[in-house]
Amino acid sequence: MLDFTQRLLLCALLGSVYASCPPRCECSEAAHTVKCVSKDLRTVPTGIPGYTRNLFITGNQISRIGPESFTGLENVTNLSLSNNRISEVESHTFARLRSLRTLDLSNNQLAVIHPEAFTVQNQSLRELNLSRALYNHSSVLDLATCLRWSSLGSLRVLDLSDNSLIYLPSRIFSHLTNLRRLQLSNNSLVAIHNSTFLGLERLEELDLTLNALKTVPEEGLTELDSLPRTTLLLGENPFICKCGIEPFTMWLNRSQGRIRDVEGLVCSFPASMRNTSLLVAGRLTLGCHQRDAGGDLALQTSYVFLGIVLGFIGLIFLFVLYLNRKGIKKRIYDMRDACREVWEGYHYRFEIDSDPRLSQVSSSADV
Template identity: 30%
Template sequence: MLINSDKVEGRCVWSRWKQVGSLASTQRRVLTDLNTSSTECAPKENGRYFLEVLPTEVLVTRMWFLFIYAACLVSSVPSRDTGCPAQCQCYTGIIGIGKNGYIIQSNLQNMTRIPDLSGLTSNPQPKLLRLEKKAITRVTQTDFPEGIRITRIILSNNREMKLEDGAFSNLHDSLEYLNLEITKIFFNKTLTFLRGLSRLEYLDLSFNNKYHYEFGDPNISSRLFDGLGLSSLKALKMYNSNIQSLGADVFLGIETLEELDLAGNLLPGVPDGCARLSALKVVDLSNSRFTTLKRKSFVNNKKLMTLKILYSKVTTIDPDAFVGLEKSLQVLKMQQCKLSKFPTDALKHLTALKALDLQMNPLATIPDGSLSGSFCLKDLHISQTYIKVTRNIFKGQENCIKNLYLRDMGLDNIPTESLRSLKKLQHLFLNGNEIKVLCKDSLTGIKASLLVFDNNPLARIEKGAFQNLTHPLYLEFQNTLLKDLHFTLDYDTGTFGSINVRGVSLECDCTVARLIHEGVSLSGACNAMGTQMDLRDSKLPGLLSDSCPTSESHCVRGHAYLLTVICLFVVSSVRKVIF
């Protein structure tokens, strides 16, 4: 028995040391405050004990520390939120772009009703309810208790769901986002289940107006949103909903709309219903059936900034098709349509136009001067066309174009003369062409710092090909026929910012070591003694260090050699003087 003989105020604490587990040195102290005098502190059972007498104030301090430690342990253990519905998982997380909140979701696939949410009304956090791909058959007003503060709901892919009148009305002061994709909604009457959602900003009704092999009327004439109080609605998606026409009053009641997605429908032209939406900024009419953009198609949409008509059958654009958009339209995307003639007359008055995408159209030429409109393009996409890049093709945009896409155009050499006229060019995409050699003067005068040559049969880069260009250069050589990066040895440090050689067969040689040492960002892999190593592998510099010493090590060794020679000379001179 080990006894601490110091006794204060007659209080003692029993402590027992027990051997725990298989290690003899592992012990556990069990404290028991017996509140007895020192004369009563004696062993009670077999085992090793010792007596430690502590001052009362020390004992109280220790007990407080123990209490605080225990409280911290309890607070660090996540407790189950008793308000979370039994069939759900609830946790705090990201519920939208830049928004945190409380997420309620369930993995139960055969859920037929909205779970009881009443236990969450006292939780003040904004909430996201995710119940997509369930078997919910009905949604009513009583499913959402007042004051629950749900801001986002995703009920997509509940294929048998019936939404009752005012189903979400108890969320009138909180709901901002509602996804009802594939939920058996037909567009033959006013959508009264949306009644009262005055704060709703985003509504997705895509893949509706049809149910299995049952299709709703494709000619929509009902006032779908009239009188529902949707005064804040900004974005509406009705993608792939078997729509052939939209009457003039379909969008009555949501004139605040700024984004409309009608892609994937059977539209033969710009629907009449769009004329009412004077606040529109973005419209998507992709995958539609119309062949002509008629005159004044958007005359009432004077705030329209982005127009998407991708993967459509448009062959003709009337010269007056964009009347009304002269000061607003900034982005026009008509990728993979049927245009065989560049729409010079239709574009020339669009003073705000910044991005034009005509890739994958059967365009054979852009006549000189066709880009000399009143616009100033930053982005031009003419990839996968038959356009011949002539010397004056970019006339009128010399001080504008920053990003130029010339992918998959069958180019076997770089059209240097036309490209050197682009004084603001930053990014040049030449991937997927037939370029085999970068000659010394292939890039002369081109201002771009990002050069993309991916998927070209490029096998050789001549000395000086990157001389006098904008530095640092960012080069993309993915899936080319290059065998090494020796072309970089002709340039000073700082010439290259990054080089991407994914899909290229390289050896882990001293050129790679030099580029890594200089801080060039390399992407891809190289072969090191039969093993493929990622060029960003932290072990690679060490692997190459012995066989490829850096310039600094050369300098250190040179200085050391010079100092040795000087020392030997001095010693020799001193010896001569002495002796």
């Protein structure tokens, strides 16, 4: 009888645990984990057990999340919402997840990110994954505002890779003062501007591989020098090795200890220098400045010589005019008198034509 009672209690306990798991989800109390993977969910399921620390809701059709989506989940530490087609994240969506440390929103279509979308109590969030998550240019601006307003002072890792970013708004990371790793790989960044990385004094790793950097001008080099503790990754960029790249190559040689993949940095253009190491490209292209200087000197000499010739021709012309000044003056007077006679003749004919009586007198005189 006792064994039957124990079995009945055990079955009831297991039944209550099973019943507490949301439909179409898998729950494990022992692992403190709930998985709702590829179940065609339209919203975040309700009834997620309070013991959950690891929550995976991925591969569904959830378009929007808000503060009501995660009530009663104060113990969740790791939250994955990847590949859900989420387009909008409202302010304070994760505010009640006071233990949240890792948030994965990768592979979504974030078009609207509200200003305090990533605010979490106690500033517990340490890792934020937004890889392949930003939908368009406006979402980048929303993100810049959100990173300033969401109180992410404790964030350590931010992943913005694979987002087709062309540029980064100024001071976008200025409030992430404790960030250690920033991943910007596989975007379309064309330049590093002043104040791009302002506020990242504690950054330890910056990944800029697989972007569209053709060179890094002095403004960008100054910006990178403002991150003295940071290890850089710059590989797989289409660097153009032409006149003007020398400051960049000199900086690379000076900063080899900070650039993890410096040995693999090569020229992509022109074809004659393709796969040439950037560490030596500056010395190979330095001659073009010498050739340009020689060309500029020759061009300046040509201009001077042409000026002298034209000036000499002008002097000769003025001297000829001076020698023939009397004849020129006589010709001018003759032309003036001839023009006056012609004008008076035209004036006389006009008066005759305009007065019929004068016209008859003129005809009689002709007979």
